[in-house]
Amino acid sequence: MTASEQGLQRLMLQQEVDQLNAAYAAALDEKRFEEWPEFFVEDGRYKVQARENFDRGLPLALMALESQGMMKDRVYGVTQTIYHGPYYMRHIISPARIVSLNGDVVCAEANYAVFRTKPGGVSEVYNVGRYIDELIKKDGSLKFRSRLCVYDSEMILNSLIYPV
Amino acid sequence: MNAPPLSSTELSRWTQPGSSRVPFWAYTDAQLYQRELEKIFYGAHWCYVGLEAEIPNVGDYRLTHVGERQVLMVRDRIAPKDRATDHGIRVVENRCAHRGVRFCQNPQGNARSFVCPYHQWTYKLNGDLAGLPFKDGVKEADCVNGGMPEGFDLKDHGLTKLRVAVLHGLVFATFSEDTEPLEDYLGPQVMPWLDRVFKGPEGPRKLTLLGYNRQRIPGNWKLMMENIKDPYHPGLLHTWFVTFGLWRADQKSRMVMDGEGRHAVMISRRNEGGQNAAVTEGVTSFKANMALHDDRLLDVVPEPWWKVPDPSNPGSDIMPTVTMITLFPSLIIQQQVNSLSTRHIVPRGQGEFDFIWTHFGFADDTPEMTQRRLRQANLFGPAGFVSADDGEVIEFSQAGFTQAGDSGSTLCELGGTGTEMTEHMVTETLIRSMYGYWKKVMGL
Numbered sequence: 133m134t135a136s137e138q139g140l141q142r143l144m145l146q147q148e149v150d151q152l153n154a155a156y157a158a159a160l161d162e163k164r165f166e167e168w169p170e171f172f173v174e175d176g177r178y179k180v181q182a183r184e185n186f187d188r189g190l191p192l193a194l195m196a197l198e199s200q201g202m203m204k205d206r207v208y209g210v211t212q213t214i215y216h217g218p219y220y221m222r223h224i225i226s227p228a229r230i231v232s233l234n235g236d237v238v239c240a241e242a243n244y245a246v247f248r249t250k251p252g253g254v255s256e257v258y259n260v261g262r263y264i265d266e267l268i269k270k271d272g273s274l275k276f277r278s279r280l281c282v283y284d285s286e287m288i289l290n291s292l293i294y295p296v
Numbered sequence: 297m298n299a300p301p302l303s304s305t306e307l308s309r310w311t312q313p314g315s316s317r318v319p320f321w322a323y324t325d326a327q328l329y330q331r332e333l334e335k336i337f338y339g340a341h342w343c344y345v346g347l348e349a350e351i352p353n354v355g356d357y358r359l360t361h362v363g364e365r366q367v368l369m370v371r372d373r374i375a376p377k378d379r380a381t382d383h384g385i386r387v388v389e390n391r392c393a394h395r396g397v398r399f400c401q402n403p404q405g406n407a408r409s410f411v412c413p414y415h416q417w418t419y420k421l422n423g424d425l426a427g428l429p430f431k432d433g434v435k436e437a438d439c440v441n442g443g444m445p446e447g448f449d450l451k452d453h454g455l456t457k458l459r460v461a462v463l464h465g466l467v468f469a470t471f472s473e474d475t476e477p478l479e480d481y482l483g484p485q486v487m488p489w490l491d492r493v494f495k496g497p498e499g500p501r502k503l504t505l506l507g508y509n510r511q512r513i514p515g516n517w518k519l520m521m522e523n524i525k526d527p528y529h530p531g532l533l534h535t536w537f538v539t540f541g542l543w544r545a546d547q548k549s550r551m552v553m554d555g556e557g558r559h560a561v562m563i564s565r566r567n568e569g570g571q572n573a574a575v576t577e578g579v580t581s582f583k584a585n586m587a588l589h590d591d592r593l594l595d596v597v598p599e600p601w602w603k604v605p606d607p608s609n610p611g612s613d614i615m616p617t618v619t620m621i622t623l624f625p626s627l628i629i630q631q632q633v634n635s636l637s638t639r640h641i642v643p644r645g646q647g648e649f650d651f652i653w654t655h656f657g658f659a660d661d662t663p664e665m666t667q668r669r670l671r672q673a674n675l676f677g678p679a680g681f682v683s684a685d686d687g688e689v690i691e692f693s694q695a696g697f698t699q700a701g702d703s704g705s706t707l708c709e710l711g712g713t714g715t716e717m718t719e720h721m722v723t724e725t726l727i728r729s730m731y732g733y734w735k736k737v738m739g740l
Contacts, residue, residue, distance in 0.1 A: 197674070
């Protein structure tokens, strides 16, 4: 492969990861929660963890799901069981930084900011952090093998119901 | 200009006898809240500050709070002669004795001493002032310029030191000289339930820190105490509890309180869940056909320490699956199946508090048990299947109180208006007993 072909491939991968992030954000922001587990492989992992715990190597997470099944259970919780004041989310995700490419596995990171707007309320900065992702090509499209959301926000504004 | 303090009678809006109707004013009045800080958080009460396991080495410290005042929990050196009597844990206020600077900004770390950045006043780990620059002035030719006045004694200018008591690895502090010994403060009714979790057969069980979750809840701090003294709501608000039988009214349970009615333990034993018309009929949160796609979230494994001699029935044992301990004013200790945490209430004005969860396990846990505790942590905390909604209803409670202005009160009369212990959970007795004590200590 020539240098320019490699560059083109890199650019296409970048584009693919950014498109995945955009589709992921749209599904959540538009409350199409049932689509959310489909962004992951079957034994995919999803974790939301305070930066404090991540930096200190403490294992506790705010949410730690270890399969698509657990994600479906979370979606059921979000839509049916966890009583909460309704709100909108709005994700702003930075362009991804491709950290490594190993065969089919892509490691990438992106910064995110999620705003929360409650009915009748102003928009608030809700959760800010970084996605640390492991992606894998499956049936021609990228899926998350793991998405770790490490948030800087020292305080959760009361509760965090929907995945970020 | 601050208004002059009101007398107790002027301040009180408590018009009903007893403690079953709490005026909304108790949650919304700024002046009353200042009195709570003074009488409760800075008065003769032991306030939780953290776990010994968070500061394992000499010099380790962590920022924490007593009421709104920020303090440092520190592990100090212990003189060899004091080894038998000194636990080595100090709690000092994060406020320089010189010009009042909050000198420590790192949430946790290790230090040989504490130095205020402004003028380099330096304190020992126990809060004693070790020294300060130019104390004896600066020599210029034959004279000495400045310096502290004659009679200035380092000993008189240390940090504010709190009294500290350590029980089974839990660290408590108090600003007051009048606070009774911790064991007496907690009382013999509550103590067996602390022993059950923390006191191993060979001394305090060594704890492992799993991590923190923090949330800021827009409600009065007492609402969180009430929430964990309220056995009525879990089987109604929390689908997971009623559907999977983790907490509901048809379970064997017991409500325990200390002699003052301020601390409590809600004790219960899990059942199989499912239909039972008495507790599920018409309950919209009960989901008869709910099944988990991945049931590892409820992979509960009983632990040997769950079973203890029953303090109320000598000669027999009791094996709860859940004990929720509220230690007035600011600590909740959770054992809900395999998930363990302390939850620390840090008030921020009458309408807001921070709620800090510290999850822990035991040093002798297998990796599988650690994994299980972490998985079950999905039920709790600011995003938890059964705790996120507690924060939400507290926010909506405060909103309701606020819109009522000066009128109105809550109605806590499930199980009557008394404050007795019960062998069931269909009662609000623990809330009434806390407000009985609160009225007394507040002089209302």
